[in-house]
Amino acid sequence: MSIYTLEIKTIRKALKLLAPSLSVRRGRGTGYSWIEISGSKEWGEFTDEEREALTKVGLRPGANFCVISPDDRRYWVETLAKKLGVEIPEELRDEYRRRDIEKARMERRLREIKERQESCQHEWVKMPYLVLFQEDKSVYKCLKCGKEEIR
Numbered sequence: 574m575s576i577y578t579l580e581i582k583t584i585r586k587a588l589k590l591l592a593p594s595l596s597v598r599r600g601r602g603t604g605y606s607w608i609e610i611s612g613s614k615e616w617g618e619f620t621d622e623e624r625e626a627l628t629k630v631g632l633r634p635g636a637n638f639c640v641i642s643p644d645d646r647r648y649w650v651e652t653l654a655k656k657l658g659v660e661i662p663e664e665l666r667d668e669y670r671r672r673d674i675e676k677a678r679m680e681r682r683l684r685e686i687k688e689r690q691e692s693c694q695h696e697w698v699k700m701p702y703l704v705l706f707q708e709d710k711s712v713y714k715c716l717k718c719g720k721e722e723i724r
């Protein structure tokens with residue numbers, strides 16, 4: 574099962590505890606990878622109870638529409654799971670943990686590169702690139718730390 578599907582399932586489970594008549598679906602067309610929440614009235618309009626339920630957990634329902642963007646999916650999975658006591662599937666937790674580890678690794682790597690560049694006794698070579706819109710300038714690259722400069 575994809576991460577997206579697991580996220581939708583978790584959010585659906587949580588929101589159904591709040592208001593069983595809400596529907597939680599994957600977005601279609603250009604909304605793909607979004608999560609759409611709609612109400613039980615005509616055209617997906619929310620009843621007062623549904624609207625209240627969504628507002629209570631911090632979502633902001635429009636007239637007949639409430640969406641969660643791809644970037645916010647994790648936030649809402651974790652927030653709703655915590656607020657409503659729903660368990661996050663293990664596969665999803667593993668994925669989030671994996672992303673956190675990867676992010677920390679990337680940050681550490683960037684920090685290391687920055688530190689190396691700051692303490693480097695640079696050895697510049699002129700690169701054979703043209704600098705767009707600055708034809709009198711060149712790209713220089715340090716042979717030791719890889720830092721590039723335009724001057």
Ligand SMILES: [Zn+2]
Nearest residue numbers: 693695715718
């Ligand atoms: Zn250097």
